[in-house]
Amino acid sequence: MGRKLLLEKAHIENIRSYEVYRKEGGYRSVEKALKTLTPDQVTDEVKKSGLRGRGGAGFPTGMKWSFLTKPEGVPRYLVVNADESEPGTFKDRYLMEFIPHLLIEGMVTSSYALGSNRSYIYIRGEYAWIAHILEQAIEEAHQHGWLGKNILGSGFDCNIYVQRGAGAYICGEETALLESLEGKRGNPRIKPPFPAVKGLWGCPTAVNNVETIAALVPIINEGGEEYAKIGMGKSTGTKLISACGNINKPGVYEIDMTISVEEFIYSDEYCGGIPQGKKLKACIPGGSSVPILPANLLLKTAKGEARMMNYESLADGGFATGSMMGSGGFIVMDDTQCVVKHTYTLARFYRHESCGQCSPCREGTGWMEKILWNLETGKGRSGDIDLLWDIQRKIEGNTICPLGDAAAWPVAAAIRHFRDEFEWHVTHPEEAQKRNYGLAHYADPLSVSVA
């Protein structure tokens, strides 16, 4: 059983309330940081921990913080990105809902490290009830002196505000989030300047994921070096994975990034295998934006090694034979799933969520959706697959923000690995309406063992 740092105490009764949380050792990290460490020492601990951003890109958090410019007389801001809208990702929801004080505790320490006196939680509007939970936790923290003026006599002031989004996926992109937070239309900004230089209201801003900030608590409590000992290689610490799809036990799991993908899917401790004895066909290991992988490439890398649940191993082989850790939205598909239908569903999502600011994404996402709908409903033409490939290639990398890439990658990966299934939809349009393509060779030549 792997170590749990974040969700260890999430299921203690009434852990949501301050009293229970404090009794279980909560806010120790704030005491330690504010009384014994300078802000730069906190940042150093984060650097030592090797913590990587948990929102999707996996950028080292300590390094991101060190980019924050610190001009005299200009306020700095910490913004926590709780706009968790990636299909298949629901780890932050779990964390904020069950153990909200962990996020608040991490935020106080992070704000101290960054020198942010006003920190924000930008939460998606659909998480309406969680915003209440957070606001209550903030209120409790205020009453007990963990927020407000002169916290623990250190002279450091900090307030946390919760801002609700209005239901746009694009506002999870950091600069669109800042625009939305400023009360404007949530269009991504053109970078540079990066938020670390010019962010919220033109001031240096750090935008971090909920899980990243929550991870500050164990990092400060145990020390960065201790934290770095957990995990493998550059994937340190623990990661929350939200598993869903055709598995026996969907839910949020905390893993220490030393287990294999195979173990994660089939072990009873985690997903518990695929229901009704069906076979694994494909999996999206890190939220809808990352490339889909067929079973054989998911369980073993192109080199034949077992694929592990960590940043490096999931990305092994690049996009040709690998994928990404992403935000940890683990979507499993069994042999009764249709990849074309699934790709259409994702394309529809991205068309709907594109902000419409830059032309490749605005026009290209809609075009891809329409072609995929034709393919799925038996109206596809032989040139459509190559056309799709060409469209995604012209979107990728040519847009203002990563939403264009996120829309292009799933389509590219589906065509790359499941081209025969797409072709079958074109050549057998009527049959494709009645049955699914099935497993075919996607699981060859792997023998599946149950752990």
Place this chain on the structure above:
Amino acid sequence: MADEIKKAPAPLKVTIDNITVEVPAGTTILKAARQIGGEVTPPAMCYYSKLEGSGGKCRTCLVEVAAGSTADPRPMPKLVASCRTNVMDGMVVKNITSERVQEARAGVVEFLLLNHPLDCPVCDQAGECHLQDLGYQHGKEGTRYQFERRTFEKEDIGPKIQLHMNRCILCYRCTYVADQLTDCRVHGVLDRGDHANISTHISKAIDSNFSGNMIDVCPVGALTDKTFRFKNRVWFTKPVDAHRDCPECCGKVTLWQRGDEVLRVTARKDEWGEIQSYDGKPGWICNTCRFEKKAAADWVIEGPTVVNRHSVISQGHYQGMQMPKETIQDVMSGLNPRLLMDIHDISEVNKIELSQLPGAATSANYKNESTKSE
């Protein structure tokens, strides 16, 4: 003295398509390329140097940065929007010499034209449309799009401006005009994605004397002057520079005349299709000049506007040109097969010097012409 010399920022050297120029710090790649001019300059559909915050959206000005700077000569992994990327000393930029750029640009043009109605034959902007020029330069013949194009309802923005959202490429320029030139902003973008649309909230007139400038900044025919709509094709009109003492604006305009009639008044444009600046200030014009002063007597005429020889607008300036002779009959020993249907032959359009008519051509002109020839 020595300190002063040190303070003056050294010009930066940037190489664009193997041509090196020196530009002051803080210049964008696009501006540096415009300094060189000609083919090296990337096209820009959304960037407008006179509007703060514009640019970066259309992605037609994407260029490849082969070397970031002398200090850090690594290439940039992605193509960058030249209108929003500042040059660094020793930067090497590839525009027309990069196949990647050409391909990406063709892709962007295809995306821009995907839902564009291509109603140029009835569009007032035809002839001075940036999208038309861009399409001719970088687009491909035919479309790979097999679906219905999206459509919107036409909308009036005040009594003088019409919004034709179908043609819009969402460059956001007009929203910046509304934001930066007029006082009460009621004009912006509604919805998102491919159903995003420019609108006034909701169909409210923009009540400002400078609202007409959004017609001038529109790169396509989405915002048109209702006093000029369907009055004439732009290439039949004669542009002349004129001015008047206007209490509100600079009063420097271009009059688009047909005979003695002033059909349209616009601000003067520079070679990049942007409004000209006078003493560093952009020459925006007020609605009174634009919509009310439609008589030649209202203006002091300075002389003909210089129009690029390759522009279709200068068509009217070359009169009495000889049509090349048909040779098919000669080489086919007197046979005259109907190889192509010549639209000019059938419509007899070219038999009349349209530019010499005092007003718009009517059926009467054609009747006279055909009776004359018979």
